[in-house]
Amino acid sequence: MKRIYEPLAYSDHPIRENFWASTIAGSRPKYPSLQGAVRTEFAVIGGGYTGLSAALTLAEAGADVVLLDANTPGWGASGRAGGLVSTGSAKIDDIDIVKKHGQADARVFFDAERASVDLVEEYLDKYHLDVDRHSKGYTYVAHRPDAVAGLKDYGAEYTARYGLPYEFVPKHEMAHHGLNSPDFFGAVHLPIGFALNPMKFVLGLTAAAHNAGVQMYSNSAVTKIANKNGYVLQTAQGQVHAKKVLIATNGYSSDDLPNALSGRYLPVQSNILVSRPLTDSEIQDQGWWSEQMVCDSRTLLHYFRLLPDKRMLLGLRGSVRVTESSMRRTRAVARADFDRMFPKWQHVETPYFWSGLICMTRNLVPFAGAIPDMDGAYAALGYHGGGITMAPYAGALIADLALGRKRLPHPDLMQQPLRRFELGLLRRASLPPAFAWYRFKDRF
Numbered sequence: 001m002k003r004i005y006e007p008l009a010y011s012d013h014p015i016r017e018n019f020w021a022s023t024i025a026g027s028r029p030k031y032p033s034l035q036g037a038v039r040t041e042f043a044v045i046g047g048g049y050t051g052l053s054a055a056l057t058l059a060e061a062g063a064d065v066v067l068l069d070a071n072t073p074g075w076g077a078s079g080r081a082g083g084l085v086s087t088g089s090a091k092i093d094d095i096d097i098v099k100k101h102g103q104a105d106a107r108v109f110f111d112a113e114r115a116s117v118d119l120v121e122e123y124l125d126k127y128h129l130d131v132d133r134h135s136k137g138y139t140y141v142a143h144r145p146d147a148v149a150g151l152k153d154y155g156a157e158y159t160a161r162y163g164l165p166y167e168f169v170p171k172h173e174m175a176h177h178g179l180n181s182p183d184f185f186g187a188v189h190l191p192i193g194f195a196l197n198p199m200k201f202v203l204g205l206t207a208a209a210h211n212a213g214v215q216m217y218s219n220s221a222v223t224k225i226a227n228k229n230g231y232v233l234q235t236a237q238g239q240v241h242a243k244k245v246l247i248a249t250n251g252y253s254s255d256d257l258p259n260a261l262s263g264r265y266l267p268v269q270s271n272i273l274v275s276r277p278l279t280d281s282e283i284q285d286q287g288w289w290s291e292q293m294v295c296d297s298r299t300l301l302h303y304f305r306l307l308p309d310k311r312m313l314l315g316l317r318g319s320v321r322v323t324e325s326s327m328r329r330t331r332a333v334a335r336a337d338f339d340r341m342f343p344k345w346q347h348v349e350t351p352y353f354w355s356g357l358i359c360m361t362r363n364l365v366p367f368a369g370a371i372p373d374m375d376g377a378y379a380a381l382g383y384h385g386g387g388i389t390m391a392p393y394a395g396a397l398i399a400d401l402a403l404g405r406k407r408l409p410h411p412d413l414m415q416q417p418l419r420r421f422e423l424g425l426l427r428r429a430s431l432p433p434a435f436a437w438y439r440f441k442d443r444f
Helices: 019-023 049-060 094-101 103-126 145-162 198-211 280-286 324-341 387-403 424-443
Strands: 036-045 065-068 138-141 167-170 186-190 215-217 224-227 231-234 238-247 266-274 293-296 302-306 312-317 352-360 367-370 377-381
Touching (some): 019 198, 049 387, 103 387, 138 145, 145 167, 198 215, 198 387, 302 324, 324 352, 377 387
Parallel strands (some): 036 238, 065 215, 238 377
């Protein structure tokens, strides 16, 4: 496999202190590794939100489906996420989407983003998933006084998208909303979205896919894809012969699986710190009692929320390597940010810290479409940190493409061939200077 991060990124080391794992009662489901040859109509590679949603969509349409995961379902980013269900899977703003892709297709994309939130809700209701849901919409906060105007512009853009009002909260009223922090200078409440436990969500989808008849194989990394009267997927101890293949590996992809995607995705590390449960008096001392999910206006954004058991979760971007020393440094940065944002909690322990790989595209929008020059092959990836919402939706989109049907808004811009990153296999080298520039912009 030709993966572009250090081997530690693909080990269990980054998730040794994953808080979400501690919230699961009993043992997680186990599936066998693939042994020998099997035949199927559809093969899905990857057992995260994308692959599980694709497999579930196919199976419920009556198809024969095999799902292969290199580890276990939910091992990758899906079981490590911050749990923020909201719109926002593109890395460019609405104005640029309209300029680049036209008003009509931009409108379809905005509808798809709204529909992606609705699909998560549909899954929760349909399969009776208990995922510790909370937060009414989400909140966007300004990290500097001069970011407040942009905050209001973001709210206006949101209203233009969906016809829904936003609520602006000036600095002097933030404490009244339970958002008291010296680090923020205004907020907008936006009505679409909610928060959930991502591990409970991914395991719920896993059970639903299994119950729908999907043949699940764990610890069955695909090492080769050959086009022979359909596709032959090779693993260490078996083969899958499939008429069609759906690739759903996102930030944990390999540049040779298939070669058509080589250099066309960029994994980026995201990190999360979680505190011990806060006492009522500690919450009152800080004045942060809101259970809204929150993102700030930094380019290298923070995302955070008070969990139902009163722990504070803080996520951040900006690290560029996955080594033991770099993880220690990133944890120290996260802790310093926590102390600055919530100074009354400087004494509060933060026992949980983990990381995972999100995925960017050079197109700056998600991809969910046919793979060029591979008849009957599809892929979905590149959610720019919004995977808990867009990944299930994109999985359903490529399943529908494979079935030859259309049920959901599917913009052309999500089906355009992925552009290559300029540095190919060396594309990670672009991250340090880019992140240095973003830090400068965020500070000044």
